[in-house]
Amino acid sequence: MASRAKATIFDIAREAGVSKSTVSLVLQGSGLIRPETAVKVRKAIEDVGYVYNRGAANLRKAHSNVIGMVINDLTNPFFAELAVGMERVFQSAGIVPFIANTAENPVRQEEVLKSLMEQGVAGLIVSPARGTTPGAFRRLEIAGVPVVFAMRRLPESRIPVITPDNHRGAYLATAHLIGKGHRRLAFFGGSSDLVVYHERLGGFREACETLGIDARDALIIEGETNRKGGMACLETSLAMAEPPTAALCFNDAVAFGVMLALRKRGLEPGADFAVVGFDDVVEAEHYMPPLTSVAVDSAGLGERAAHVMIKMIQSRTTRAEDHIGAVNLVVRESCGPDRRTRARAMGTGGAA
Amino acid sequence: MASRAKATIFDIAREAGVSKSTVSLVLQGSGLIRPETAVKVRKAIEDVGYVYNRGAANLRKAHSNVIGMVINDLTNPFFAELAVGMERVFQSAGIVPFIANTAENPVRQEEVLKSLMEQGVAGLIVSPARGTTPGAFRRLEIAGVPVVFAMRRLPESRIPVITPDNHRGAYLATAHLIGKGHRRLAFFGGSSDLVVYHERLGGFREACETLGIDARDALIIEGETNRKGGMACLETSLAMAEPPTAALCFNDAVAFGVMLALRKRGLEPGADFAVVGFDDVVEAEHYMPPLTSVAVDSAGLGERAAHVMIKMIQSRTTRAEDHIGAVNLVVRESCGPDRRTRARAMGTGGAA
DNA sequence: TTGATTTATTGGAACGTTCCATTTAATAAG
DNA sequence: CTTATTAAATGGAACGTTCCAATAAATCAA
Numbered sequence: 171m172a173s174r175a176k177a178t179i180f181d182i183a184r185e186a187g188v189s190k191s192t193v194s195l196v197l198q199g200s201g202l203i204r205p206e207t208a209v210k211v212r213k214a215i216e217d218v219g220y221v222y223n224r225g226a227a228n229l230r231k232a233h234s235n236v237i238g239m240v241i242n243d244l245t246n247p248f249f250a251e252l253a254v255g256m257e258r259v260f261q262s263a264g265i266v267p268f269i270a271n272t273a274e275n276p277v278r279q280e281e282v283l284k285s286l287m288e289q290g291v292a293g294l295i296v297s298p299a300r301g302t303t304p305g306a307f308r309r310l311e312i313a314g315v316p317v318v319f320a321m322r323r324l325p326e327s328r329i330p331v332i333t334p335d336n337h338r339g340a341y342l343a344t345a346h347l348i349g350k351g352h353r354r355l356a357f358f359g360g361s362s363d364l365v366v367y368h369e370r371l372g373g374f375r376e377a378c379e380t381l382g383i384d385a386r387d388a389l390i391i392e393g394e395t396n397r398k399g400g401m402a403c404l405e406t407s408l409a410m411a412e413p414p415t416a417a418l419c420f421n422d423a424v425a426f427g428v429m430l431a432l433r434k435r436g437l438e439p440g441a442d443f444a445v446v447g448f449d450d451v452v453e454a455e456h457y458m459p460p461l462t463s464v465a466v467d468s469a470g471l472g473e474r475a476a477h478v479m480i481k482m483i484q485s486r487t488t489r490a491e492d493h494i495g496a497v498n499l500v501v502r503e504s505c506g507p508d509r510r511t512r513a514r515a516m517g518t519g520g521a522a
Numbered sequence: 523m524a525s526r527a528k529a530t531i532f533d534i535a536r537e538a539g540v541s542k543s544t545v546s547l548v549l550q551g552s553g554l555i556r557p558e559t560a561v562k563v564r565k566a567i568e569d570v571g572y573v574y575n576r577g578a579a580n581l582r583k584a585h586s587n588v589i590g591m592v593i594n595d596l597t598n599p600f601f602a603e604l605a606v607g608m609e610r611v612f613q614s615a616g617i618v619p620f621i622a623n624t625a626e627n628p629v630r631q632e633e634v635l636k637s638l639m640e641q642g643v644a645g646l647i648v649s650p651a652r653g654t655t656p657g658a659f660r661r662l663e664i665a666g667v668p669v670v671f672a673m674r675r676l677p678e679s680r681i682p683v684i685t686p687d688n689h690r691g692a693y694l695a696t697a698h699l700i701g702k703g704h705r706r707l708a709f710f711g712g713s714s715d716l717v718v719y720h721e722r723l724g725g726f727r728e729a730c731e732t733l734g735i736d737a738r739d740a741l742i743i744e745g746e747t748n749r750k751g752g753m754a755c756l757e758t759s760l761a762m763a764e765p766p767t768a769a770l771c772f773n774d775a776v777a778f779g780v781m782l783a784l785r786k787r788g789l790e791p792g793a794d795f796a797v798v799g800f801d802d803v804v805e806a807e808h809y810m811p812p813l814t815s816v817a818v819d820s821a822g823l824g825e826r827a828a829h830v831m832i833k834m835i836q837s838r839t840t841r842a843e844d845h846i847g848a849v850n851l852v853v854r855e856s857c858g859p860d861r862r863t864r865a866r867a868m869g870t871g872g873a874a
Numbered sequence: 875t876t877g878a879t880t881t882a883t884t885g886g887a888a889c890g891t892t893c894c895a896t897t898t899a900a901t902a903a904g
Numbered sequence: 905c906t907t908a909t910t911a912a913a914t915g916g917a918a919c920g921t922t923c924c925a926a927t928a929a930a931t932c933a934a
Contacts, residue, residue, distance in 0.1 A: 224640040225577030226890035229919040266637035268620035285618035288576040312571045458810040578920035581889040
């Protein structure tokens, strides 16, 4: 209401009877000022209701402490987890990261990136939107802003990447299905404009071939990466001449959709059709039946991404090594007769 | 890599053979400059790889276009939905909101608010963390920054609030349970340091009294507002001498927990124990059994909050009217014999 | 042709900080 | 008692914009 003109360090200086420079020093916690003076100044800061103007400071300092995270879908708990992991690290480093959502929209992403750059971010952690064009991050590179990709990568980009081991995860899951005796397999959901898709599909294919199944017999159906997509995939597959008996799904959301569609047709997930998900979101454990899924530790990947970012900023580089995170197949009850229910298979999925 | 010193409007001016003022005018899209000149300048902007420095600009303009949203729990899809609703509105207004997560931690919230203020935000939409002290927003008020509370309110605060009609929602849900013939009711989850809790509990109590049930017979168990809390509540209640036969849950997460715990005891949610949730998150519809819940349209509330914020900024005020959003009871199958499955009861819950 | 008006462009001060170079005050060394 | 040394505080320039007042160029009226 009252809102008198914003207080500046000059107001503080007058109030405390010192110079603006002294105030500045106190604000930065410099040891050069006499403790009593510092106390006096700090009191004045309180009294005048001062708010530090970081914009003005950055004008001189030329390096802010703001880090942005650009997330492609905030409503997916999987990405929200990623964000939370990053925050944990930044918090302990005294950094407040700003999150922006692109809602899987490359145009929006462009706006978001522009805005963050204008704000003078020190670095950016990005899970790029589907359909991102290769040039979208050129401006960032030119400006020399450190960028890390998390969970997703772009084809032919030099930007460091933190992702789970998608290939291995898909391999483990597929081997598990084959080990259960399934011979007609399907891969449901996702689309080929995502690098992740190719990685996971690659693991699926390799497992098929290694374990004696002709990959050309496998059914591959692209689709949306959500429940609806999963339902559609299942319907399509059951309309085939020789329908599959098991499916590896692009992610858990797709798997939930598949199970939903099975129920709707009077089929029991697990007994009548085996389903494996990917990501192992919290819901997977509580679903009916509990979903077998590839756990990727998204919060851990978020932490790792944050650490890499901090390193990059400190060493003033825009390059860093990629990091491929370990995955586990978490076996639950969505793949038929529960021989080893609720056991955690760590790095072994029956690839014998 | 190369990263030559950041280009400024002076560099553009030199490149285009005009003055810095002209460049500034072009950047602001002023109609005062000759179109050909504008084209020339815009080309120079591209050529030098210029990045607008909003911090410097704000130094003069004294009003940024940055809006912050402070969310208490980003992993709850309910709050993520709220964020998405807000973003929709801001996007069409050309504003990029920055989201920050407080993880339900008042200390973290303090840091976040401080950081956002230092960044010079034009306004703040906040879903306050549980346990927020009344003074937490004093600095914002002093600085005259517009603030809107969303989903949650603080006791005795003058800050405008956008919330669902918690009292009515709880009333409708409770009346529904009573209409089904239940007489021993429970209210599960939440805690009394949340204003929302009192609102929902108030609706519950009013329904009991109005519809002929002594509210003192009702069982009220506080607890965490997540699955775990729900499980604990159910266990506690079943240990009572005369256990309840139905429960209104503080939110859907609690309701999911209750259903989980029922199953674990071999009881069937719906048939053996009626459960109603609150919020109607997307999972509610797909759960087994589908959860009857109070829909609050969180995305819509987010949009509303964003609109109010934009109005406040334009009219340079820090006051605005509260907004209480309508709620619907969405009846599904978690409350016993499904007399009217999948019907949407709009504003009427059987309060006759 | 001259002056008035409109249209485009420009220089300079200001915004709130940081940081360097300086000054002043206090202390130590000779 | 000087003079060198250290500690504490300060003034001024700079950061990259915006915006006002001023100028220059073009158009119009008389």
